[in-house]
Amino acid sequence: MVRTGYTLPVFAVAAAKAALVYLLKNTGSKLSVTIDLLPEIAEITIQQVANLDTSSALGVTLSDPGDNLDLTRNTPIWALVKLVQRQEEDLVLEGGEGLGKTTTGDAAIYQYARRIFAANLSPLIPEDKTAVVQIILPEGRQLAQRTSNEAFGILEGLALLGTSGISKPLSAADQLEEFRVSLRSKVEECPNLIFCIGSNGYSVAQRLSIPDAAIIMTGNWLGALLVEAGLFKAESVLLIGYQGKLIKLAGGIFNTSSHIADGKLEIISAAVVQVGGDLEAVKAVLNSKTADAAYLKLVELNLAESVFGYLAEKISQKSTAYVQKYADASLKVGTILFDRKGEIICQDVCAGELLMVNG
Numbered sequence: 001m002v003r004t005g006y007t008l009p010v011f012a013v014a015a016a017k018a019a020l021v022y023l024l025k026n027t028g029s030k031l032s033v034t035i036d037l038l039p040e041i042a043e044i045t046i047q048q049v050a051n052l053d054t055s056s057a058l059g060v061t062l063s064d065p066g067d068n069l070d071l072t073r074n075t076p077i078w079a080l081v082k083l084v085q086r087q088e089e090d091l092v093l094e095g096g097e098g099l100g101k102t103t104t105g106d107a108a109i110y111q112y113a114r115r116i117f118a119a120n121l122s123p124l125i126p127e128d129k130t131a132v133v134q135i136i137l138p139e140g141r142q143l144a145q146r147t148s149n150e151a152f153g154i155l156e157g158l159a160l161l162g163t164s165g166i167s168k169p170l171s172a173a174d175q176l177e178e179f180r181v182s183l184r185s186k187v188e189e190c191p192n193l194i195f196c197i198g199s200n201g202y203s204v205a206q207r208l209s210i211p212d213a214a215i216i217m218t219g220n221w222l223g224a225l226l227v228e229a230g231l232f233k234a235e236s237v238l239l240i241g242y243q244g245k246l247i248k249l250a251g252g253i254f255n256t257s258s259h260i261a262d263g264k265l266e267i268i269s270a271a272v273v274q275v276g277g278d279l280e281a282v283k284a285v286l287n288s289k290t291a292d293a294a295y296l297k298l299v300e301l302n303l304a305e306s307v308f309g310y311l312a313e314k315i316s317q318k319s320t321a322y323v324q325k326y327a328d329a330s331l332k333v334g335t336i337l338f339d340r341k342g343e344i345i346c347q348d349v350c351a352g353e354l355l356m357v358n359g
Contacts, residue, residue: 005066005167006042008077009113009160010035012061014044015079016133017120019059022049023081024124036119037165047076056082065167071143072158078136087130090122094132098140100157108159109135110206116165135160154203161199163212176221180228183216187232190214192357195225197241197256204338205240210358220245223254223326226319230327236334238354239315243308243337243345244291250314254322264291268307271314272298275306292340305346312337312348 017033035042048060059079063072080096093114095107102108109117117133125131137143140157154161187193194214196202205215218225222239229237239246244264245256251267253260269285281301288294298304312335319333334351338344347355 003066005064005070006037006044006165007065007162007167008063008072008158009109009116009162010037010042010165011044011063011077012079012113012135012160013116013120014042014046015059015061015077016081016117016135017059017124018046018049018061019057019079019081020121020124020131020133022059023051023055023057023083024126026051035165036116038116038119040166042165052080055084056080070167071146075137075139075143078138080134080136082132082134083126083129084132085130086128090125090130091118092130092132093117094134095157096134096136098137098144098157099135100140100144100154100159102154107135108154108157108161110159110161110203111212112163112165113160159203161203163202163215163217176219176224179216179218179221179225183225183228184232186213186216187229187234191233191235192238192354193229193234193236194238194240194358195222197222197245200242200342201240201338204336204342204344207342208240208355210355214358220255220257220260222246222249222256222319223322226254226323226331226333227327230323230329230331233329234331236332236350236354236357237319238334238336238351238358239319240336240338243295243311243339246315246335246337247291247308247311249318250311252318265294268294268298268311271307271310272303275303275310277301277303277307295339295345308337308346309348312346312351316348316350 014033014035032043032045035044051057061077063075065073093109100108137158144157190213193216194205194210195216195218196205197218247267248256251263265286269282272281284297285294298307315335316333323329323331334354336347336351
């Protein structure tokens with residue numbers, strides 16, 4: 001039987017809670033702490049906790065993602081907690097060594113992580129104090145070199161990112177069913193949905209200040225989930241994805257897994273022809289090794305804006321037609337494409353309208 005685990009933010013919160021409790025009660029080291037994951041409850045093992053001085057303490061945990069193939073397995077997470085005189089906020093979160101930074105220099109601690117920090121620490125903080133929590137990932141900078149974090153705007157380390165505290169090893173069918181369950185529960189309260197392909201799409205959605213209540217993680221199953229949205233009477237879907245994945249929809253490929261189909265360069269090449277590009281531009285795209293290289297080549301040729309603008313419109317049109325065909329439902333679809341650095345390169349007109357709806 002496969003074993004579930006927890007995501008990185010959970011262990012950071014656990015280390016911080018252990019340090020704060022130890023600091024307040026000045027008791028012997030505690031072997032575990034209870035964490036409210038909103039709504040689940042988790043019991044997290046604490047490796048070490050100790051006072052550093054009369055106003056600060058350090059808690060240490062080890063990441064355990066369960067049976068998932070996760071490079072953060074057994075990586076240490078440190079939380080340095082210091083109580084200071086009350087400031088404007090009761091809880092201040094800081095990034096230490098190994099915790100990544102966004103391109104604006106902020107600590108890469110995202111909404112869900114901040115919510116569970118507040119839920120678990122704020123009730124414990126004395127009214128006249130502010131808890132300053134610095135998260136340190138001693139192996140974070142090294143581990144980040146084995147991820148695509150930097151390409152998506154997370155620099156110098158790992159991020160506390162995600163929409164859930166539970167880390168579940170799932171089969172493809174199980175994962176699709178989980179996404180479907182999420183969609184069915186959210187569409188009742190939020191008929192205007194945001195589809196994000198993977199954590200990088202989620203990161204872009206966060207930067208756009210899109211509320212978690214509207215976000216559906218899709219993996220590669222865009223077609224199945226678009227149809228599900230239509231069947232469950234969603235009003236609209238805004239697609240947010242890396243261009244090298246999402247442009248497959250412009251070619252009628254609605255499962256974006258590379259094991260199913262590719263055709264990225266051919267789809268971009270066809271778009272070059274549609275916007276009036278010449279044969280040399282088509283050859284340049286087809287000779288590119290990746291979709292990102294093709295995009296950069298089109299930037300050089302001053303064709304990127306028109307080509308990817310055309311593709312964004314095509315993705316939305318194809319998606320609307322797909323839902324009409326398989327769900328017999330009318331669904332408004334908009335598209336936002338971003339590059340390997342997580343920078344938005346284009347969006348169609350409908351995407352702008354849907355951002356305003358979800359703003």
